[in-house]
Amino acid sequence: METPAKENLLEVKGLSLAFGPKDKPLFAVENLDLSLGAGEILGVVGESGCGKTLSALAVIGLLPPGCRIEAGSIRFLGQELSGLRGDGMRGLRGREIAMIFQEPATALNPVQTIGAQIVEPLLLHTAMTMKEARAEALSIMTKVGFAGVERLYGVYPHQLSGGMRQRAMIAMAIACKPRLIIADEPTTALDATIQAQILELLVRINRDYGMAILLISHDLGVVGGLCGRVAVMYAGSVVEEASTTELFRDPVHPYTKGLIASRPTKESKGRPLYSIPGAVPRLGHKPSGCPFMPRCGSAVPSCALERPDSLEVGPGHEARCPPEAEKRRRVDE
Amino acid sequence: MGAKRNPSLVAGLAIVGILTGVFILGFLFTPYDANLMDLSSRFLSPSAAHPFGTDNFGRDVLSRVMIGTRTAFLVGLLTVLIGGSAGLAIGATAGYSGGLVDEAAMRLMDAMMAFPGILLALVVVTVLGPGTGKLILALGLMFVPSFARIARGGFLQYRDREFVLSARSWGAGPVRIMALHILPNAASPMIVAASVGFANAVIAEASLSYLGIGVQPPDPSWGRMLSESQAFLFKAPWCTLAPAVAIALAVLGFNLLGDGIRAARKGGGQ
Numbered sequence: 223m224e225t226p227a228k229e230n231l232l233e234v235k236g237l238s239l240a241f242g243p244k245d246k247p248l249f250a251v252e253n254l255d256l257s258l259g260a261g262e263i264l265g266v267v268g269e270s271g272c273g274k275t276l277s278a279l280a281v282i283g284l285l286p287p288g289c290r291i292e293a294g295s296i297r298f299l300g301q302e303l304s305g306l307r308g309d310g311m312r313g314l315r316g317r318e319i320a321m322i323f324q325e326p327a328t329a330l331n332p333v334q335t336i337g338a339q340i341v342e343p344l345l346l347h348t349a350m351t352m353k354e355a356r357a358e359a360l361s362i363m364t365k366v367g368f369a370g371v372e373r374l375y376g377v378y379p380h381q382l383s384g385g386m387r388q389r390a391m392i393a394m395a396i397a398c399k400p401r402l403i404i405a406d407e408p409t410t411a412l413d414a415t416i417q418a419q420i421l422e423l424l425v426r427i428n429r430d431y432g433m434a435i436l437l438i439s440h441d442l443g444v445v446g447g448l449c450g451r452v453a454v455m456y457a458g459s460v461v462e463e464a465s466t467t468e469l470f471r472d473p474v475h476p477y478t479k480g481l482i483a484s485r486p487t488k489e490s491k492g493r494p495l496y497s498i499p500g501a502v503p504r505l506g507h508k509p510s511g512c513p514f515m516p517r518c519g520s521a522v523p524s525c526a527l528e529r530p531d532s533l534e535v536g537p538g539h540e541a542r543c544p545p546e547a548e549k550r551r552r553v554d555e
Numbered sequence: 556m557g558a559k560r561n562p563s564l565v566a567g568l569a570i571v572g573i574l575t576g577v578f579i580l581g582f583l584f585t586p587y588d589a590n591l592m593d594l595s596s597r598f599l600s601p602s603a604a605h606p607f608g609t610d611n612f613g614r615d616v617l618s619r620v621m622i623g624t625r626t627a628f629l630v631g632l633l634t635v636l637i638g639g640s641a642g643l644a645i646g647a648t649a650g651y652s653g654g655l656v657d658e659a660a661m662r663l664m665d666a667m668m669a670f671p672g673i674l675l676a677l678v679v680v681t682v683l684g685p686g687t688g689k690l691i692l693a694l695g696l697m698f699v700p701s702f703a704r705i706a707r708g709g710f711l712q713y714r715d716r717e718f719v720l721s722a723r724s725w726g727a728g729p730v731r732i733m734a735l736h737i738l739p740n741a742a743s744p745m746i747v748a749a750s751v752g753f754a755n756a757v758i759a760e761a762s763l764s765y766l767g768i769g770v771q772p773p774d775p776s777w778g779r780m781l782s783e784s785q786a787f788l789f790k791a792p793w794c795t796l797a798p799a800v801a802i803a804l805a806v807l808g809f810n811l812l813g814d815g816i817r818a819a820r821k822g823g824g825q
């Protein structure tokens with residue numbers, strides 16, 4: 223068995239997630255590759271329905287009923303997670319991998335105090351006594367920006383604002399100092415100023431504790447600001463991955479170009495924003511060739527033939543668009 | 556919560572409170588020994604010495620009603636406890652796991668429900684023989700399906716909530732999730748059911764004791780007091796009236812309490 227010198231923290235390879243009957247699977251996620259090093263922040267961007275949440279749930283082993291892993295592997299610290307059941311996965315959840323949900327209003331238990339909810343993972347995964355766990359919870363609450371923690375420890379979620387609830391969710395997620403935090407659109411439910419504060423908090427956590435973060439968003443602007451690398455998803459696969467600077471400087475996939483063009487910038491102020499024509503194909507209505515082809519302005523006939531492969535277009539830069547990749551190669555030569 | 560906004564709760568609490576007071580007092584003090592016969596003072600009508608009069612053996616009716624409260628409460632409490640915990644365990648597991656487990660458990664509960672409850676209790680008591688302990692067991696068994704249904708509904712409703720997913724995401728196991736996360740959210744219909752169940756247990760105990768297969772003499776029970784006193788209903792109506800009013804009050808009180816709790820949980824939100 224080969225052991226790479228430095229295995230990545232998280233390696234998702236060829237992951238396909240499907241609904242429906244075994245002989246006629248409907249793929250919600252198809253051939254997904256993601257890799258994330260220790261202490262890194264990877265942004266995952268894509269439109270609603272492209273499979274971001276399902277991919278995240280697959281990593282933490284909580285796929286909804288009816289959804290299954292059709293193919294591929296999910297390796298965490300060199301350990302295969304995709305076949306792991308029951309206790310094995312449960313031991314990792316919260317301790318090594320934690321998740322922050324989009325909607326803190328519904329992801330917190332309405333009849334438990336904030337403090338009790340932060341203490342629970344500590345009691346479950348560490349040998350702490352109730353007293354120690356409480357002290358730890360208070361210090362985590364301070365860390366995530368609660369002022370007057372002694373009082374807020376005993377309040378219920380509905381007594382807090384949306385931003386504060388999300389801070390509480392983050393406190394729960396980081397309680398046991400996991401190596402990986404999956405943040406699924408952590409700021410989508412919040413208004414813009416609070417959004418910036420929460421993102422800043424995530425960056426601080428990443429810096430101070432070295433926790434890797436898989437930051438999922440449908441907003442390229444959110445992700446671009448804080449991630450070293452970005453993976454752009456479309457219809458269940460990663461269509462382009464590169465360092466953030468590279469991605470913005472030299473996008474290759476037409477979908478990425480469209481996303482970048484549709485971002486509000488200083489120059490575009492006052493003018494209508496560009497939007498990519500068409501919509502994401504629904505589950506079971508994906509074309510057999512490149513899923514983006516029906517919306518693509520630069521498609522060629524070969525695009526309709528088969529699922530495109532992901533090709534390297536530069537150092538650490540891959541795109542799932544053979545015609546565009548080919549163009550670059552010709553320019554380079 | 557004012558009396559105007561939730562009269563059921565206030566009235567229910569008041570009645571149950573008074574009965575609970577009598578129940579507790581019964582352990583410490585009764586005016587007379589409830590089983591002490593005094594043939595020289597048979598059929599005394601209510602007076603200062605005997606507020607509820609005396610019966611055919613010259614026993615003090617007030618003292619007997621007080622001890623009867625103890626019997627009724629004991630049977631009600633234990634019945635609800637047995638039926639409630641077994642029903643909760645079955646219903647929670649069924650609702651949370653769903654699928655085949657749910658189907659099997661709920662069909663079993665349906666089968667039990669299809670059997671008239673009091674008949675089921677009668678069969679159990681006939682097979683096992685009479686006695687307070689067996690009565691409690693029989694009534695507890697009879698209550699399992701209704702509690703199981705209510706519990707299943709609650710657990711089914713909450714198992715796909717995001718906070719349950721979130722609890723799973725930090726490693727909570729199924730038992731922990733059911734007990735610590737879903738139960739507190741799904742508890743109020745169970746509490747209402749317990750209160751109403753208590754009232755039903757009081758009726759059932761009285762019925763079975765009236766039929767002579769419940770609480771055995773000489774321990775006083777409201778139901779048996781009724782059956783014993785009907786022979787001299789016109790001669791000494793107080794002997795019948797006292798336990799009848801006690802039964803009616805207990806049933807009314809616990810039903811009102813149940814309604815009140817339901818209204819409070821609905822109106823007040825969390």
Ligand SMILES: Nc1ncnc2c1ncn2[C@@H]1O[C@H](COP(=O)(O)OP(=O)(O)OP(=O)(O)O)[C@@H](O)[C@H]1O
Pocket residue numbers: 241250268269270271272273274275276277286287288440504505
């Ligand atoms: N429980 C489910 N049953 C059936 N289909 C589902 C289920 N969950 C998700 N899907 C489908 O799988 C696809 C991917 O869903 P997913 O929730 O991962 O998207 P997403 O990228 O997270 O979108 P959003 O930005 O709206 O959160 C969608 O087409 C969705 O309709």
Ligand SMILES: [Mg+2]
Pocket residue numbers: 274275276406407
């Ligand atoms: Mg999502």
